[in-house]
Structures are given as C-alpha cells and as structure tokens.
Amino acid sequence: MTEQLLLHGIAVYNPGILSKEELKRYFVARQPLLKKLLDELKREQPGKTPQHRLIVGTRGMGKTTLLHRFALAVAEDAILSAHWLPLTFPEEQYNIARLSDLWVNCLDALGDSLEASGNSDLLDELDACVDELPSEEDERAKTALQALMDFADRLGRRLLLLIDSLDIVLERLKKSHWEIREVLGHEPRLMLVGASARVLEVTYEYESAFYDFFKIHELKGLGEDEMRDVLCRLAEVDNNTAITRMIEQQPARLRALHTLTGGNPRTAVWLYGVLAQGIEGDVRSDLERLLDQSTPLYKARFEELPAQSQKVVDAMAIHWDPLTARQLAERTRLPVNTVSTQVVRLAEQGVVEKVPLRPGKKNGFQIAERFFNIWYLMRASRRVRRRLIWLVQFLKVFYSQDELKVRAHHHLHNGERGGSDDRIRRAEYAFSLASAVDDPIISSALERSALQTMRGDSKLKKELAALLRFDDPDGKLKALADSLDFMQELKDRVIAARTQWPSGIEADAFASALKGSLTLTPEEKRQVIEALPDWENRQI
CATH class of the missing domain: 1.10.10.10 (Winged helix-like DNA-binding domain superfamily/Winged helix DNA-binding domain)
Structure with a gap:
C-alpha cells in the first residue's frame, strides 16, 4: 500500500481515484477547514444567492483533496444532501475556450453524478440535451445554462460547483467575466467553491468583475501538530509502529521533517515513503524517484x-x-x-x-x-561533487546524527558490488554521508572508502579528478588521494620486487605491514622500498 500510494504518487496526484473509505482515511490535515465549509454551507438560506468561496494554496497544499472530501461530506450528510448536489470536475479543464464550454462541463459533471447514483433515465435525457445544444456561441451558452437550471429544479436540489484550478478557467474566459459574475451573483441555485494555486488578481483589482466577490480561504503549510497527525495516520494505515514510535519519541526529528516539507502535505506524504524504507532502503534512489515525480509540480510552481x-x-x-x-x-x-x-x-x-541570522539581529x-x-x-548543479549538495542537504535535514552514523556503518560494511555505474553511485553516496555526518572519524572513513572505490576503476579516475578539483578547497581530499596512491604504488613495488623473502614471509604480508606501520613516515617507507632489489630509484 505504501509503495503504491506513496512512493509512486498515485493517490498523491489523483485523490479522485481513491475509494470513499480511502479518501476519508487519508484526509487528515484539513479537518478544521472542512468543518468550517460544512458549517457555512448549512447556514446558506434557501432561495437566496449563496456566498461563493475560493480556496487558495500553492501546489501540493491539498486543494484537490479538500474539494473531493468536501463533496463526499456533503453527499453523506442527510441535511446537506437534501438541498445540495456537489459536482466535481477534472483538475484541469483544458477544453474550456468559451463561456458555453463552462456550462456544458457543468452538465457533464451533473451527468457523472446522475450515473453514480444510478439515475439512468434522467442521465439519458441530459445526454440528449447536450447533443442537441445549438452551435452558435451565445445561444449555446444561454441554452446550456438554462438546461442546467432545469435539471436542478427537477432534482429539487441546488448545485455545488467544486471547480479546481479556477485560475486557469477564469484566465481562459477573460471576455466572459462579467457574464459569469452576473449569473453567480443572482442565481440561488448555483454555488461556486473554487480552488486556485495563486491569489487571483481579479479578486482584488477594483475594476475587475470579481472584486471582493469570493470569500477566500487560504491553505497555509501544516503546523507541526498537523504534520504529526498526517504521519501518524499514514503509519497507522501502513501498520508501521517504528515510525509511530519515532514521531512520539523524537520531537526534534518531527521538527526537521516539518522544516524540510515547509508544511506541504503532498511533500510530507512523499517523504513518509522514504522514511518507511528504514535502514535497508536505498535512500538516494528513493529520493531521486521522488524528486523526479515532483518535477511537474515544482516546475509549474517556479514557472508561474x-x-x-x-x-x-x-x-x-x-x-x-x-x-x-x-x-x-x-x-x-x-x-x-x-x-x-x-x-x-x-x-x-x-x-x-x-x-533570523545568527549572530546579530x-x-x-x-x-x-x-x-x-x-x-x-x-x-x-552539474559538477561532480557540487551536484551532490542536494543529497547532502537532504541527509542533514531528514536524518538525525545517530541515524546517519548507523547508515555510515551500514555503508562501510556493505562490500563493493556492480559495475562502474554502481561504484560511482556508491562513492558519491559515501562522499555525501561524509559531508553530512559530524563524526570526523566516520567522515574520514567514508571519504577513504569513496576514494578507494573510484581509484580502483580506471573509468572513474576522470570523475575523481573533477571531484578533487572542484570541491576540495582545503586540499584534504587531494592529500588523502595522494596518500592512497602512494600506498598502492608501494604495495605494487613490493610485490613486483625480485626479493628472496625469509621463510614464513610473503610479499603481500610485508606490503600490508609496511603500509599499516604507524611508526614509519612516508619518506622512511619509501626508503625501505628503495632498499629492495630491482627498485628503480624514482620519487614516489
């Protein structure tokens, strides 16, 4: 369930495909606003023009899920469902170009509702009505709207239009704003609850048709308590007691997750999937997949x-x-x-x-x-080490230092495997862990492991050279790499030397002992090698 719904993002992007029970189970974060919308709807007076509403929040804040949950709540409330029929629409209505398209889409949404309720006779009439609409635009818009009102009367219910991405709809219908305002401002049988990723200029520009027209509800990022509720509910559904325990026992970890997501519910659900993988999970691959899945969301947000x-x-x-x-x-x-x-x-x-910046005010x-x-x-970021900054920063925020140390030990004791591509990823992950962990001994071991991995593959030596050149301002990594090169050449020379070793001593053992000596300096080790037969007197 977690892998399907969370890591692959099915329910995250398309809440409309969830069953009623799944929608209710996963809907946690926006309960107060849902209750407020329901309470306000109950106060709307029959026969009077309702107050239209606009829900504003950046992408991923839960607008689409809220609209679907609102529709379900209205349908399941005996009092509200007797007076209101909620109509839901696709998140993006790409087919809208003229005013008539808006009213025809409303008829289509009404048809979906009739089909879901099993009212096939009225559905057939509606479909026939849509097929017979005139083609001339003004007449088509007028006829479609009148048909919508006639069907509402026959059902004895007012229509609740739950239109997602209202900003896109209104942008496409700029020339019809005053006509839409006229209808919504005087028609008691229609109530619009729209959602938008941004505040609409037409709602605050004095001369615009929708100036001061909507009651606006702003979806801000979740607070820490709301974030806790979301993660606990996901862990409950996933039967993951480890995450529940972590949330309860590590408040600092919860704060870190809150910081990382900025309170964005969709991002919280994404990252729960990484969290649920545990120590055995491939955090980099999971993260890369999530970042790839988030590209449409973030790219659209940036380009707006x-x-x-x-x-x-x-x-x-x-x-x-x-x-x-x-x-x-x-x-x-x-x-x-x-x-x-x-x-x-x-x-x-x-x-x-x-x-706040520290120190100072x-x-x-x-x-x-x-x-x-x-x-x-x-x-x-394109450079070898520079491009790993995203992974380093994620590791620092997402994991505690104790968890990073556990991951580091797991990585160091999990041997080499795979071809060059696998080894470069292993080395890059080791460098990232080394930058994220605050223990200098573990950090040094990780860097040494990464360098040894890359030095052992001729294909990776160019990558290593680029890494050392671009992201080693203090020369520490280069010095370590030079030391490893020295030790490897030392070992190669010992093994290649034509020396009659004493009984019980082998070249490999001698080379390892010489490499690991803590009492000899590099220069003294070089002198030992130079004293061996067949040694060409050259600087190492």
Missing part, C-alpha cells in the same frame, strides 16, 4: 513566478543558506529595493520565508519548502 521573482528564487535556492536582501541584490545584480519588494511578495505567497530569506530547494539544487 514573474521573471524577476524567478531570478531571486534561483539565487536563493542555489545558495541554500539564508541570504539578506542586500546579498541577494549582489547575486542577482538587481537594485536592493527591487529585491526587497520581491522577497516580501514571495513571502506572502509562501515561496520564501524570513529567518538581521533577518535573512530562504526557500520555505526545503524539499523544493533540494529539487532545484539537483537540477541546477
């Missing part, structure tokens, strides 16, 4: 931003750590005032967040959802 906002977000994401407005201005070569305006707007949209800005930042780093 204006050009200047994209430039600011790019500079912020590449740096990872918080930056002041002045530092961002230097990196983007934009005026400080422009950057300040951009970060305030981005903070209002939930894309970035203000954080200044504030900095960083990407609010750290997983989005990790996705951006993965796509933007």
Whole structure:
C-alpha cells in the first residue's frame, strides 16, 4: 500500500481515484477547514444567492483533496444532501475556450453524478440535451445554462460547483467575466467553491468583475501538530509502529521533517515513503524517484513566478543558506529595493520565508519548502561533487546524527558490488554521508572508502579528478588521494620486487605491514622500498 500510494504518487496526484473509505482515511490535515465549509454551507438560506468561496494554496497544499472530501461530506450528510448536489470536475479543464464550454462541463459533471447514483433515465435525457445544444456561441451558452437550471429544479436540489484550478478557467474566459459574475451573483441555485494555486488578481483589482466577490480561504503549510497527525495516520494505515514510535519519541526529528516539507502535505506524504524504507532502503534512489515525480509540480510552481521573482528564487535556492536582501541584490545584480519588494511578495505567497541570522539581529530569506530547494539544487548543479549538495542537504535535514552514523556503518560494511555505474553511485553516496555526518572519524572513513572505490576503476579516475578539483578547497581530499596512491604504488613495488623473502614471509604480508606501520613516515617507507632489489630509484 505504501509503495503504491506513496512512493509512486498515485493517490498523491489523483485523490479522485481513491475509494470513499480511502479518501476519508487519508484526509487528515484539513479537518478544521472542512468543518468550517460544512458549517457555512448549512447556514446558506434557501432561495437566496449563496456566498461563493475560493480556496487558495500553492501546489501540493491539498486543494484537490479538500474539494473531493468536501463533496463526499456533503453527499453523506442527510441535511446537506437534501438541498445540495456537489459536482466535481477534472483538475484541469483544458477544453474550456468559451463561456458555453463552462456550462456544458457543468452538465457533464451533473451527468457523472446522475450515473453514480444510478439515475439512468434522467442521465439519458441530459445526454440528449447536450447533443442537441445549438452551435452558435451565445445561444449555446444561454441554452446550456438554462438546461442546467432545469435539471436542478427537477432534482429539487441546488448545485455545488467544486471547480479546481479556477485560475486557469477564469484566465481562459477573460471576455466572459462579467457574464459569469452576473449569473453567480443572482442565481440561488448555483454555488461556486473554487480552488486556485495563486491569489487571483481579479479578486482584488477594483475594476475587475470579481472584486471582493469570493470569500477566500487560504491553505497555509501544516503546523507541526498537523504534520504529526498526517504521519501518524499514514503509519497507522501502513501498520508501521517504528515510525509511530519515532514521531512520539523524537520531537526534534518531527521538527526537521516539518522544516524540510515547509508544511506541504503532498511533500510530507512523499517523504513518509522514504522514511518507511528504514535502514535497508536505498535512500538516494528513493529520493531521486521522488524528486523526479515532483518535477511537474515544482516546475509549474517556479514557472508561474514573474521573471524577476524567478531570478531571486534561483539565487536563493542555489545558495541554500539564508541570504539578506542586500546579498541577494549582489547575486542577482538587481537594485536592493527591487529585491526587497520581491522577497516580501514571495513571502506572502509562501515561496520564501524570513529567518533570523545568527549572530546579530538581521533577518535573512530562504526557500520555505526545503524539499523544493533540494529539487532545484539537483537540477541546477552539474559538477561532480557540487551536484551532490542536494543529497547532502537532504541527509542533514531528514536524518538525525545517530541515524546517519548507523547508515555510515551500514555503508562501510556493505562490500563493493556492480559495475562502474554502481561504484560511482556508491562513492558519491559515501562522499555525501561524509559531508553530512559530524563524526570526523566516520567522515574520514567514508571519504577513504569513496576514494578507494573510484581509484580502483580506471573509468572513474576522470570523475575523481573533477571531484578533487572542484570541491576540495582545503586540499584534504587531494592529500588523502595522494596518500592512497602512494600506498598502492608501494604495495605494487613490493610485490613486483625480485626479493628472496625469509621463510614464513610473503610479499603481500610485508606490503600490508609496511603500509599499516604507524611508526614509519612516508619518506622512511619509501626508503625501505628503495632498499629492495630491482627498485628503480624514482620519487614516489
């Protein structure tokens, strides 16, 4: 269940395919808003124009799931279902180009509802009505709307239009805004509850048709308590007591997960799948798969931003750590005032967040959802070691230091395997763990393991050279690599020497003892080798 629903993202992207019981079981995070919407719907007066509503939240905040859960709750409430018929629509209504398309889609949604309830006779009438609609646009729109109202009257119920991605719908129907407003503003049989990934300009521009028209509900990131509820419910459904125990006993871990997701419910569900794999899971492969699955979401979110906002977000994401407005201005070569305006707007949209900088009293800005930042780093960084920053940052945030040490020991004691591609991934993972773990002894062992893995494969030596050149400013890794090269050449020379070894001593054993000597310096070891027969007197 976890693998299917969480790691592969089926239910995460398409809540409409869940059964009623699954939808109720997985719907945890937005219970207070669901209750509020239901209570407000019960207060709507018959025969009076209802208050239309708009749910606003960035992608992944749960808008689509909320609409589906709202529809189910209305249908299962005896009082509400007697007066209201909820109609759901595809998340993106790509077929909308004219006003008539909107009303025809409403008829189609009504048809879906009739089919689900088994009302085949009325469904046949509706389908015939749609087939007979006139082709001329004005007449078609007028006839489709009237048919919608006639069917509502025959059913004796008002229609609750639950339209996802309302921003896209209204963008496609710019020329019809005032006509839509006229209908919704005077028709008591229709109530619109829309969802949008952004605040609609038409709702706050004074001369726009929908100025001050909707009651807006903003979906912000989950709080820590809500995040706990989501993870505990997933663990309960998955029967994973280890995760339940972790959540209860490690509050710092929960805070780290909250930081990583920025309170985004969809991201929380994704990362639960990685969490559920445990120590045996391939965290890098799981993470790469999740980052790949999140690409449509994050790419769309980024491309929705204006050009200047994209430039600011790019500079912020590449740096990872918080930056002041002045530092961002230097990196983007934009005026400080422009950057300040951009970060305030981005903070209002939930894309970035203000954080205190230490030491001092200044504030900095960083990407609010750290997983989005990790996705951006993965796509933007190309150099060998640089491109692993996304994995390093994920490991630091997602795992405690104790867990990182366990993973490090597991990696070090899990022997070499596979071809060059497997070995380069193993080496890169070791380097990433070495950067994330705070124990210098374990970190050094991981780096040594990674270097030995890459040195042992001629195909990987170019990768190793690039790694040392681009991401070793203090020369530590290069010195270690040089030391390993020295030791390998030392061993090769000992074994190749034509020496009559004393009884009971073999070349391999002598080379290993010489390599492992703690009392001899590298120079003294070199002198020992030079004293062996057949040694060409050359600098090692």
